[in-house]
Amino acid sequence: MYQYDEIDETLVRERVAEFRDQVKRRITGELSEDAFKPLRLQNGVYLQLHAYMLRVAIPYGTLSADQMQALGEIARDYDRGYGHFTTRQNIQYNWPRLVDIPDILDKLAGVGMHAIQTSGNCVRNTTTDPYAGAAADEVADPRPWCELIRQWSTFHPEFSFLPRKFKIAVVASKADRAAIQVHDIGLRLKTNAAGALGFEVFAGGGQGRTPRLAVKLNDYVIAEDLLAYITAILRVYNLAGRRDNKYKARIKILVEETGPEAFTAEVEAEFAKLQGGDLTLPAEEIARVSNFFTPPPVETRGFDLKAQSQAFQIWAERSVKAHKTEGWASVLISLKPVGKVPGDATAEQIFAMAEIARQYGLNELRVTKEQNIVLPHIPQADLPAVYEALRAANLHADNGGLVTDIISCPGLDYCNLANARSIPIAQAISNRLSETGLDREAGELTLNISGCINACGHHHIANIGLLGVDKRGEEFYQLTLGGAANENAAIGRIVGPGLSGEQVPQAIEDVVRTFIAHRQDGESFNTTLARIGLDPFKEAVYAH
Amino acid sequence: MLAITANRLDDGRVVYRTPLGAWSAHLSEAELFETAAAAEDVLKLALSEEGVVVDPYTMDVEAGVPGGKKRIRETIRNTGPSASTVLELNA
Numbered sequence: 001m002y003q004y005d006e007i008d009e010t011l012v013r014e015r016v017a018e019f020r021d022q023v024k025r026r027i028t029g030e031l032s033e034d035a036f037k038p039l040r041l042q043n044g045v046y047l048q049l050h051a052y053m054l055r056v057a058i059p060y061g062t063l064s065a066d067q068m069q070a071l072g073e074i075a076r077d078y079d080r081g082y083g084h085f086t087t088r089q090n091i092q093y094n095w096p097r098l099v100d101i102p103d104i105l106d107k108l109a110g111v112g113m114h115a116i117q118t119s120g121n122c123v124r125n126t127t128t129d130p131y132a133g134a135a136a137d138e139v140a141d142p143r144p145w146c147e148l149i150r151q152w153s154t155f156h157p158e159f160s161f162l163p164r165k166f167k168i169a170v171v172a173s174k175a176d177r178a179a180i181q182v183h184d185i186g187l188r189l190k191t192n193a194a195g196a197l198g199f200e201v202f203a204g205g206g207q208g209r210t211p212r213l214a215v216k217l218n219d220y221v222i223a224e225d226l227l228a229y230i231t232a233i234l235r236v237y238n239l240a241g242r243r244d245n246k247y248k249a250r251i252k253i254l255v256e257e258t259g260p261e262a263f264t265a266e267v268e269a270e271f272a273k274l275q276g277g278d279l280t281l282p283a284e285e286i287a288r289v290s291n292f293f294t295p296p297p298v299e300t301r302g303f304d305l306k307a308q309s310q311a312f313q314i315w316a317e318r319s320v321k322a323h324k325t326e327g328w329a330s331v332l333i334s335l336k337p338v339g340k341v342p343g344d345a346t347a348e349q350i351f352a353m354a355e356i357a358r359q360y361g362l363n364e365l366r367v368t369k370e371q372n373i374v375l376p377h378i379p380q381a382d383l384p385a386v387y388e389a390l391r392a393a394n395l396h397a398d399n400g401g402l403v404t405d406i407i408s409c410p411g412l413d414y415c416n417l418a419n420a421r422s423i424p425i426a427q428a429i430s431n432r433l434s435e436t437g438l439d440r441e442a443g444e445l446t447l448n449i450s451g452c453i454n455a456c457g458h459h460h461i462a463n464i465g466l467l468g469v470d471k472r473g474e475e476f477y478q479l480t481l482g483g484a485a486n487e488n489a490a491i492g493r494i495v496g497p498g499l500s501g502e503q504v505p506q507a508i509e510d511v512v513r514t515f516i517a518h519r520q521d522g523e524s525f526n527t528t529l530a531r532i533g534l535d536p537f538k539e540a541v542y543a544h
Numbered sequence: 545m546l547a548i549t550a551n552r553l554d555d556g557r558v559v560y561r562t563p564l565g566a567w568s569a570h571l572s573e574a575e576l577f578e579t580a581a582a583a584e585d586v587l588k589l590a591l592s593e594e595g596v597v598v599d600p601y602t603m604d605v606e607a608g609v610p611g612g613k614k615r616i617r618e619t620i621r622n623t624g625p626s627a628s629t630v631l632e633l634n635a
Contacts, residue, residue, distance in 0.1 A: 027554060029595040047598060049621050051556040097555035341627060412617060413625035421616075423627035473613035 001064055001364060002147045002292040004112040011155070012109045015116060019043050020102035027099065042122075044115030045101055048416050054093045054101060055118040056108060060128045060146035060170075061089030061367040065358040068365050070111040072350030078104050083350065085335060085343045087407060087458055088167070089127050089367040090118060094414050116154065121162045123153035123234075127169045129177040130368040133293055134376040136324040138172035140197055142189050144290040145226060146170050148281065152227050159234050163241035164249035166234070167206075174487060179369060181205045181214045181489035182461055184237075184251045185230055190220065197223040203233055204255030204263070207455035211491045212252040215260040217267055223286070225271075228279040232270035236263070296362060299327025301381035312387050315398040320383060329380050331361075333373040333390060334397040334405060338434040339427050342408040343371030345395075352393035360386050369458075369485075370407055372400065403438070403445040403512060404430045407458050411451030411468060412475070418451035420468025420475035425449055425504055432505040438512045445515070445525050446485070447508070449477075461485040463525040464511055465492045466504065477504050481511065481537055482529050490526065495538050503544070510540040545605045546583045547574035548590050549621070550597035558621045559597060561590055567597060571622050576605060 004012075019039070026036040040046075044055040056071070063071075071091055075083045078100050079093045086092055096104060108114055117124055126146045133141040149168060153159065159166070169178040172189035180186025186202035198220045205214030221229045237251045240258070255263045305313065321330040333353065336342050345353070353373055357365045360382045366374040378386055390396040399405050406429065409415065411422025426449055433439040450457035451468040459465035465480035476498035483492030499507050514537050519528045529537070548561040559567035560574035568574065577583035583602050590600035604612030610619045620626055 027595070032594055033598050047551055047556055049617070050558055050624065051551075099554050413620060413627045421620075421626060423625075427627065473615055475616060 001062060002059075002143075002289070008112070009109075012112075012114045012116070015043070015114065016102060016105045016109050019105060023098060023102055038120070040098075041119040042116070043101075043105065044118035045098070046119065046416070048094065048414050049412075050414065051095045052098050052101065053414070054096050054104060054115060055086070056091050056093070056113060056115050057118050057125050058090050058113070058367050059150050060126055060132070060143055061130055061369075062132075062143060063365045063367065064111070065354045065361075065363040065365070067111045067113055068350060068354035068357065070107060070113070072347045072354065074104055074107060075350060076347035082344050082346045084341075084410060085345065085367050085371045085373070087369045087371060087409075087456060088118075088125050089130070089369055090125055091367070092410075094410070119165075120160075121164050121166075122160050123149075123156065123162075123166045123168065126150060126153075127167075127178050127183075127369060129171050129173070130366040130372075130374045131177065131321060131330055131376060132172065132366075133295060134321075134323045134325075134328070134330045135173060135177075136322055137175055138324070139189055139191055140172055141290070141293045141295075142170045142172040143293050144286065145187070145189065145199075145223070147289050147292070148227065148286070149230070159238060162234070162238055163243045164246070164251075166237075166251070168230070176485070176487040176489065179458075179461060179485040179489065182207050182211070182458075182485065183214065185233060186214050187226075187230075189223075192220055192222075199223065199226060199229070201229060201233075203267075204252045204260070205489075206250050206252040207458060207460045208250070209247060209453040209455075210250075210252060211455070211460040212256065213489055213491065214252075215255060215264075217264045224281045224283070225275060225279075227281060228274040228277065229267075229271050231279055232267050232274055235270050236266045240266075295325050296328055296377050298325060299379045299381065301327065301379060303327075303380035303383065308384055312384060315387055315396055316383065318398045318400045318402065323377070325377075327380055329378050329383060331375040331378050331383070331386055332368075332400040333375065333395050334400045335372050335395075336399060336405045336430070337394070337397040338399065338404055339431045341423055342406050342426050345373075349393050349395055352389065352395060356386055356389045359389075370405060372405070399439060401444050402440065403442050403447050403464070404433055405446075406430060407446075407448040407462070409449070409451050409457035411449070411457075415451060415456075417454055418468065419453075419470040420451050420477065421501070422449045422451040422457055422466075422468060425466065425468075425477065425501055428501075428505045429508050432509055433512065436509060438509065438516070441516055442512050442525075443522075445512070446483075448483075458485065459483070460491050461489065462492065463529075464508060469498055471498065475501050477501065479507060479511075479541065481534060482526055484526055488526070493534060495534060496542055499541075506544060507541045510543070511537055514540045545576040545578065546580060546602040547571065547576055547605045548583060548587055548600055549574075549603050549618070550590065550600035553594075553596055553598055556598075561586065561600070565589070571605070571610070572608060574605070577602070
């Protein structure tokens with residue numbers, strides 16, 4: 001894992017001191033709310049329905065055991081005993097007091113963490129494959145490149161006041177486990193015919209009220225030119241992106257209004273000016289950063305899956321993933337036990353995960369965009385012990401990738417922007433599909449819920465999406481089908497009129513039953529949908 | 545009826561303005577106004593109390609509980625998240 005150097009350390013500590021002073025001046029009345037609001041947002045502090053919310057950055061979703069421990073201590077000491085892992089691979093606290101936040105940031109700084117650029121119109125946390133460095137199908141570990149982007153984008157003077165927020169995702173395999181096509185910039189690490197690393201570059205994707213898939217700008221940009229190329233994209237966007245209308249300010253609108261070819265031409269022209277200049281990454285710097293991310297050595301201890309208990313084997317089927325190094329595995333910890341709050345973990349559970357990583361997992365954890373946790377490096381021989389430790393902490397849910405592994409934003413239970421509740425709907429669906437056994441029968445299937453059109457719950461890119469809307473003071477849910485967040489990215493299509501909260505569990509059951517009834521030869525949901533169309537689903541949902 | 549609500553500055557908690565000009569965590573202690581015009585002067589006063597609360601506004605109250613088009617949102621603000629927390633569910 002990357003370790004802070006003196007520059008990182010100084011920068012973060014100075015920022016904490018600065019924010020401590022700003023909070024003090026706000027409390028004493030020296031700063032108005034209008035003056036203070038942009039300052040707190042730049043430090044990840046929102047004011048939600050019941051309290052302030054603090055969003056902590058977890059760069060590319062990678063955490064050390066000590067960092068995870070600190071996150072648990074913050075949940076225990078400054079919040080109400082739990083935290084919420086987000087689709088941006090971050091964590092949010094829903095109940096901190098404003099006056100405590102400088103102390104929280106100080107504690108974070110002590111473990112090399114902060115909340116900088118988790119809000120505001122700047123480059124946000126870069127996300128990546130949660131199995132980076134462990135996945136057998138990656139061409140190289142994408143995290144050194146994420147770290148280089150982090151360093152380049154942190155407090156970037158030119159890009160601190162963009163037309164709108166800006167999100168970058170990086171993958172290093174054909175399989176897309178970071179949803180790169182719904183990002184402002186999506187990067188896929190690849191090699192050319194000579195074996196040199198480079199990036200396939202996409203831009204203009206996004207969700208929200210205008211969901212768009214990104215367009216490919218360049219099939220191969222040599223890796224050394226990464227920062228020059230993304231600077232070119234951001235420079236074009238920063239100059240030409242709309243600032244007159246918040247809802248048309250994202251790069252996806254600029255790409256669409258300019259036209260993909262013309263936009264690409266502008267980026268390439270800007271890139272031509274930058275190429276070969278100061279932004280070219282020196283080989284020694286790439287090597288220095290890459291050295292922080294080394295794979296584990298071959299593990300020689302043996303492991304016999306068939307000798308394990310049935311409960312272990314059921315859990316392992318959905319929770320243990322192949323690792324590129326012999327003798328190792330990655331473990332998915334589902335934070336979606338049936339009927340519970342998606343993405344939430346108690347302080348005790350956070351401590352347990354930190355301890356398991358410390359004891360068995362090379363001190364490393366990941367947060368996934370599905371709001372789960374991954375232990376990327378576990379010796380296969382230790383899997384039974386890890387399973388028992390997870391069981392003891394009630395972290396052994398075996399539904400990763402099933403339809404009950406629901407992505408859900410906090411919704412109207414916490415969020416100031418939400419139109420409708422997400423969490424109780426997720427709980428009701430989870431209970432219904434588990435009770436009926438449809439979750440196991442359906443197999444791999446994604447279901448995401450957003451409480452408003454901002455789409456923090458990624459509803460557009462789920463096989464089954466639910467969007468909460470307000471209709472004259474009542475909560476309704478718009479159902480979409482056919483979205484996907486993987487290498488076959490797609491935006492879901494609206495099925496029909498909105499459903500009341502009470503109707504939703506039955507409607508989802510109808511959708512899943514229709515899928516099971518029509519699928520052929522292990523088809524995915526979207527393949528079945530493409531073959532039979534929306535009508536059978538529509539008829540099933542609206543028959544009641 | 546209307547009440548004036550806001551979030552407390554130092555901890556963000558939901559509060560309601562009382563007839564004595566204080567801020568209470570209980571809607572039952574809020575001063576109620578017949579109309580928006582009747583609440584206008586007090587709302588202006590509340591808006592000037594930047595060192596105490598953030599973003600005060602009027603909300604509908606019907607029979608002592610949140611009402612109107614924002615009924616669900618204001619009920620959640622008043623009584624807390626409707627969803628069980630992970631702590632309660634793990635208990």
